[in-house]
Amino acid sequence: MTKVQKTKEIKKRFLEHYGNAKTELKYKNIYELLVCVMLSAQCTDKRVNIVTPALFSKYPTPDLLAKADILEVKQLIKSISYFNTKANNLIRMANQVMENFGGKIPHTQEELKSLSGVGQKTANVVLIEYFEANYMAVDTHVFRTSHRLGLTKAKTALQTETDLSKAFKTDLSILHQAFVLFGRYTCKAVKPDCENCFVQEFCLSKSNFKPV
Incomplete structure (x- = not known):
């Protein structure tokens, strides 16, 4: 599987699992x-x-x-x-x-x-x-999970944002929220739930990657 094919498959699975992903912050406006x-x-x-x-x-x-x-x-x-x-x-x-x-x-x-x-x-x-703007935002969850999946090797959050934006191109708003939830509840920094991971075969490392 090529890198492009891998990225496309990862994107597909994230959209399938988190198609309606929204922030867990509570707000009215x-x-x-x-x-x-x-x-x-x-x-x-x-x-x-x-x-x-x-x-x-x-x-x-x-x-x-x-x-x-x-x-x-x-x-x-x-x-x-x-x-x-x-x-x-x-x-x-x-x-x-x-x-x-x-x-x-x-x-x-x-x-x-x-x-x-x-x-x-x-x-x-x-x-x-x-x-629902087509932007990617990189917090600790997005940074960690995208590096574990080999989607980027960037050392900073901003460069990681650029890499993911170029790789995925569309549906960035959903993918951002999806990666946050994935990192928060499945691909956790400590003791990731690998048994229930839907992209486990793409994982390169369980290291807790952090931006510089």
Whole structure:
């Protein structure tokens, strides 16, 4: 089997197993989604979902978050990893949304990346989830599983994103979510569930690959 054939078969199986894959973050609108994704960096979706109801109850709009007391925001998200930095970024982001985008969360990758605390991965995840945009976003799960399957040898998340985008070309929004769920529940960093893996024959290594 050639590399192209292997990639095509892996893509087919992921789409079959995770055809309706969506984020496990709980949100009601694009503002809440952006906040959730910002909080989820180096943190589990489960933990974010525990914290956000109280946060959104107190700050349901960018306008209110922009005016928030930093200590109150920190208190609300203190169980989240790096909560000090994230609290600062949330308030800065909200102020930028008010000042630069008329209080509306922007809808393009470059505009989202102009916001404090929003890198390419965060921007792509928002666009993937909210608009089903044809983007790939690479978190630790996507990085680990794509390397185990030999889909890329890239050392960084951004280069891995480029490699996967070129390899798969279409259905990237579904594939992103699929690889996240696959890495979270099957191809885990420690003790992967190989017996129930639907792409086991393509696995090259059980190493816990991490971006540099």
